[in-house]
Amino acid sequence: MIEFNLPSLGADMDEGTLLEWKIQPGDTIKPGQVIAVVDTAKAAIDVECWHESTVLQLLVDVGAKIPVGTPMALLLEPGEDPHSARRTSSEAPRLIEGENLTDRRPRISPAARRRAVDLGLNLDQLKGHGPKGAVTLEDVEMAAHLTHEPQHEPQHEPDHEQAMRQTIAAAMSRSKREIPHYYLSETIALDKAMSWLQEHNAQSTLQERLLPNVMLLKAVALALREFPQLNGVWLDNAFKPARATDLGVAITLRQGGLVAPVLHQVADSTLTHLMSELASLVERARNGSLRSSELDGAGITVTQLGDQGVDSVLGVIYPPQVALVGFGRISERPWVKDGQLCVVPTVISSLSADHRVSDGHYGARFLSEVRRLMQTPEAL
Amino acid sequence: MNSQVIRDEVLRALKGIAPEVEGDQLHADRLLREEVDLDSMDWLRFIEALNRSLGIAIPESDYREVETLGKLIAYLERKSQPGVDVSMNRR
Numbered sequence: 001m002i003e004f005n006l007p008s009l010g011a012d013m014d015e016g017t018l019l020e021w022k023i024q025p026g027d028t029i030k031p032g033q034v035i036a037v038v039d040t041a042k043a044a045i046d047v048e049c050w051h052e053s054t055v056l057q058l059l060v061d062v063g064a065k066i067p068v069g070t071p072m073a074l075l076l077e078p079g080e081d082p083h084s085a086r087r088t089s090s091e092a093p094r095l096i097e098g099e100n101l102t103d104r105r106p107r108i109s110p111a112a113r114r115r116a117v118d119l120g121l122n123l124d125q126l127k128g129h130g131p132k133g134a135v136t137l138e139d140v141e142m143a144a145h146l147t148h149e150p151q152h153e154p155q156h157e158p159d160h161e162q163a164m165r166q167t168i169a170a171a172m173s174r175s176k177r178e179i180p181h182y183y184l185s186e187t188i189a190l191d192k193a194m195s196w197l198q199e200h201n202a203q204s205t206l207q208e209r210l211l212p213n214v215m216l217l218k219a220v221a222l223a224l225r226e227f228p229q230l231n232g233v234w235l236d237n238a239f240k241p242a243r244a245t246d247l248g249v250a251i252t253l254r255q256g257g258l259v260a261p262v263l264h265q266v267a268d269s270t271l272t273h274l275m276s277e278l279a280s281l282v283e284r285a286r287n288g289s290l291r292s293s294e295l296d297g298a299g300i301t302v303t304q305l306g307d308q309g310v311d312s313v314l315g316v317i318y319p320p321q322v323a324l325v326g327f328g329r330i331s332e333r334p335w336v337k338d339g340q341l342c343v344v345p346t347v348i349s350s351l352s353a354d355h356r357v358s359d360g361h362y363g364a365r366f367l368s369e370v371r372r373l374m375q376t377p378e379a380l
Numbered sequence: 381m382n383s384q385v386i387r388d389e390v391l392r393a394l395k396g397i398a399p400e401v402e403g404d405q406l407h408a409d410r411l412l413r414e415e416v417d418l419d420s421m422d423w424l425r426f427i428e429a430l431n432r433s434l435g436i437a438i439p440e441s442d443y444r445e446v447e448t449l450g451k452l453i454a455y456l457e458r459k460s461q462p463g464v465d466v467s468m469n470r471r
Contacts, residue, residue, distance in 0.1 A: 206428055206437045211420050282421050307419035
């Protein structure tokens with residue numbers, strides 16, 4: 001018997017509202033299958049299950065708000081007999097809020113939400129006919145037919161925006177309250193990296209084109225192997241190093257706010273693979289279909305604000321992580337090379353790190369390693 | 381393809397990435413990436429969307445020629461006329 005619990009949805013998310021079950025009792029589950037959709041302050045999340053199993057019983061109703069770790073479903077291992085496996089006493093899952101959530105925000109499936117936003121419909125005014133009054137895709141299409149003038153104004157509920165701000169506020173206040181930050185920055189010449197990239201992209205199809213972002217991510221991941229004190233979390237007054245190079249990537253959402261989903265095993269991935277993973281992550285972060293496994297487990301976060309035109313960014317660490325790397329705009333700047341003044345593309349890298357875990361000297365050597373790695377782009 | 385068809389496809393591709401964009405409020409002579417706030421990933425997805433709908437893959441080396449809405453539409457118009465510019469068929 002497997003008790004499936006609501007997985008962690010990132011360090012700043014401790015609860016979620018069940019929007020939809022994707023499974024029924026009797027269904028078989030393949031590892032990695034999306035079994036439920038849970039709404040959080042930041043986005044609707046596809047919850048994956050990694051157990052090969054058969055569904056015995058669903059323990060949580062659609063609409064219920066539950067804390068992370070709450071048993072959601074009982075699953076049978078392959079070959080397990082449902083009669084002997086049935087739990088003797090099934091304790092009811094702890095609910096934060098019960099059935100009546102209608103006053104909070106409308107229940108709406110992610111597909112329906114996307115469609116409604118596409119059509120410019122006001123989510124608050126949609127009538128749901130799905131389970132427990134949830135708004136389904138059909139309801140949205142119906143409403144679109146009835147509405148002659150689509151309402152462009154609110155693309156999403158103000159409630160959601162407020163919840164997002166509060167979540168960011170809580171995480172960032174905690175960071176500045178608890179983490180003694182130190183900050184370093186270093187300008188990195190990217191002449192070799194950019195000419196390697198231009199040549200690569202000129203020879204590649206559109207789908208194989210790379211962005212400089214992925215080279216920087218890979219360099220950070222490789223450097224972390226040499227500097228493990230920047231990759232991990234601070235828990236119970238001690239540093240717990242991360243085992244893999246799983247990088248949180250700060251992604252700005254068009255409607256405001258940001259999420260930092262995880263790119264896994266960055267040091268072991270090819271640039272091409274990282275590019276397609278990053279593209280998919282950005283797209284899904286923006287249309288609200290991230291998976292539960294993408295929200296938890298990063299040991300460091302990377303933020304790249306260069307596209308917004310700033311020279312550099314000194315970021316706030318995302319607790320309980322202990323470091324954050326920032327990159328500003330890649331821009332042509334004056335540079336001295338072999339005693340000669342020249343103009344080369346450069347980027348200003350920065351490190352915000354937790355002084356409880358590492359010291360400035362250590363952080364400086366880490367940034368130097370990132371710079372060194374960017375001088376041999378073909379080896380990334 | 382006439383410029384109206386191209387303009388519609390450009391706006392459709394743009395809306396796919398930035399749903400809040402209103403076509404009639406865009407300035408033909410402003411930098412598109414700044415006006416619509418497209419980051420480098422958005423821009424690449426936009427170029428991919430144009431390739432899917434119009435069959436024109438804009439190489440990186442031509443990005444300067446497509447930086448405003450007006451220049452982009454003129455560029456696509458040029459490239460969509462068969463035989464006029466052979467160099468576009470290099471990929």
